[in-house]
Amino acid sequence: MARILSLAEAVAENVKDGDTVAMEGFTHLIPYAAGHEVIRQGRKDLFLVRMTPDILYDQLIGVGAARGMKFSWGGNPGVGSLHRFRDAVENQWPRPLEIEEHSHAAMANAYEAGAANLPFAMLRGYIGADLPKVNPNIKSITCPFTGEVLAAVPAIRPDVTIIHAQRADRKGNVLLEGIVGVQKEAVLAARRSIVTVEEIVDELNPPSPNSVVLPTWAVTAVVHVPGGAFPSYAHGYYPRSNAFYIAWDEIARDRETFNAWIKENVLDAKPEDFARHAAKSAKAA
Amino acid sequence: MTDFTPTEMMTIAASRELSNDDVCFVGIGAPSAACNIARLTHAPDITLIYESGTVGTKPDVLPLSIGDGELCDTALFTVSVPEMFRYWLQGGRITTGFLGGAQIDRFANLNTTVVGPYDHPKVRLPGGGGAPEIASNCGRIFITMALSKRGFVEKLPFITSMGHGEGGDHRERLGMKTQGPTRVITDLCILEPDPETKELTVVSIHHGVTREEIVENCGWAIKFADTVIETPVPTETELSVLRDINARTKRAHQGTDKEAA
Incomplete structure (x- = not known):
């Protein structure tokens, strides 16, 4: 309470x-x-x-x-x-100031993953963008059903x-x-x-x-x-x-x-x- | 009407790209002005969406921020930010994204992150916000920004959001099914990607602007399409709608409430 x-x-x-x-x-x-x-x-x-x-x-x-x-x-x-x-x-x-920079979509998904008690969030994101090159917390994951590669970020x-x-x-x-x-x-x-x-x-x-x-x-x-x-x-x-x-x-x-x-x-x-x-x-x- | 500023011409030319059928994800600043001029002139039924979650919004004054109360007050409905990015944007429901940027290259990639190296930037810009996924998930992208050597550069220090990447079929090779940038509206001219190479090419020149001015203000050797037209000058209606909303906006934002928090 x-x-x-x-x-x-x-x-x-x-x-x-x-x-x-x-x-x-x-x-x-x-x-x-x-x-x-x-x-x-x-x-x-x-x-x-x-x-x-x-x-x-x-x-x-x-x-x-x-x-x-x-x-x-x-x-x-x-x-x-x-x-x-x-x-x-x-x-x-x-x-x-140490910075960890994301996109809005990734942050929103990462909060949602946190609320859902999941370890990470995935999204169709960061395609062709440079942030994954400078932020090691942006990784990728392959869909086990379709083989599509999606972006993954840790839950907040x-x-x-x-x-x-x-x-x-x-x-x-x-x-x-x-x-x-x-x-x-x-x-x-x-x-x-x-x-x-x-x-x-x-x-x-x-x-x-x-x-x-x-x-x-x-x-x-x-x-x-x-x-x-x-x-x-x-x-x-x-x-x-x-x-x-x-x-x-x-x-x-x-x-x-x-x-x-x-x-x-x-x-x-x-x-x-x-x-x-x-x-x-x-x-x- | 021939009595107008280059910025007014840019906003009005950008507004003409939109139609009633568009469901448009609106960037703040110049894109927001253009989208609302479209709504107040030839596209009254356009759906404007701001990333704060406001859908079908009809602001009376232009918002200063992406989440001004005006946007929510006049929206058909308002959703959470995760829903906005997941269901509506990533879900493929948005026909058009309208973006601005600090820097652009010849393939319409945008930088709003840093000038100089990322770890030791000369200028730290605000960053991408919604742009990386707006650029990849909207059906097509319009970009509006003033033409200048600082803004239109040979090589971007950082790609915040991808346009046509290295050109050609780069988007398709990365698995993207959306069109990417299809028009770039500046204060001097309008650019379109070449159908094959995807390099931005001048297709329309605003009234009173010379080819030399365009060449001088672009950081790369800019190309002109075989057929280049003159952009129709703003109508009286377009200009008065733009000036009225700008005046209302200025009054609303200045306010009198400058005291400290």
Whole structure:
């Protein structure tokens, strides 16, 4: 059964130095507040997993919390580069970053294989592409029935997966809506999981029998953090701050401005500070 | 209309490649603009799919990211990312993939991964995302990117997604049954692979552009087809639809919400 905890407790209990950590959310519902708590608690040597590293992993890489990263698209969507990620790969600042690079299709399949408790995933992928030449974790397998050669990648099995969702009930059952990405697979593939939510309600009332629900017995910790996905968004609660994504380009381009931003907005901030992003939008709506 | 920019011409020329019957996997940026202009002009029933899982989406403003809420709000339905890549893309349900890229070679292979050696890159680019499997699993591929010596190169440092590989029947030899890139739409001209060699060849030149400009802006010795036509200039409708959506998009993305997270 999931325990309903504070963010500090949930991260302290479930994220350890050296862990393989997946923070998922495909543009939508990215667990920013939880990621910031990981930075505040000074976790180090993490191996980060995420399809689209986005600004959150730019921040974790920039503060030196990561020893490596497995990913499939490392940019600021629609804006350009992740400058902290580039600085780590191109100049080893603030520390070298080991990378394991895949395609989206392979990552999605690898999460699904993890959720299905399989050792690897296969796909008709990487044909004619160079990634298999530089990533030894991309191999091939021959279909025993047809002889077709398919790509194979190891299942993703994080020590801990962290996601953000719209709401949970008091028992810790979680509901996700909108662009649901790979969050269900990422939680089910992991040993432990933390879900931050916009609201904790008495009755979950899933809108459809086919809604995406993670039952309390499949989740480790649930944390109430309204606004916790900002500057990404929570469908039905507040929109994506495209303006912040654009502004991040300048903030992250320079090491000094990045460090100053982290101090002011992460190290000297609290999870409750995220609530204003949710509240402001609710007022506007 | 003759009062238009090369980028507007590129987007509009790219939009004309699409029809109502297309089920199109849309890349972000220039492809997204072209696909939505098609939907708002001559192809209102086109199915646009973004890799975030949104199917049959009809955004009012162009998304900044591949997963903006606008895409989900206006979609016929939204699936998980594994379902998107497994059932819909790998399942062979997508007729057309529309991609951009940082670099392309004469056989329409694309690089969005690195400039320089992979282990010690001069420039680390975002990477492939969905492109490697979009390029192999969609029925055919359109590519749109501005023509420049930096972008259209003799040799790619890294092949992120395969177009026609080494040319000729390379795709078939690797077991691919899809067509691969069939059109490349730039801001100066439109290219098509030669039917035999698969080398990209100029088939249409935009109004006011000279052959010399095209040669000067391409990193390889570019060839021209025997018959080269002039790309029809944008219509007033095409231009006003494009300018309107760009203006709406700019207003929507700038917003006022620049405060820190």
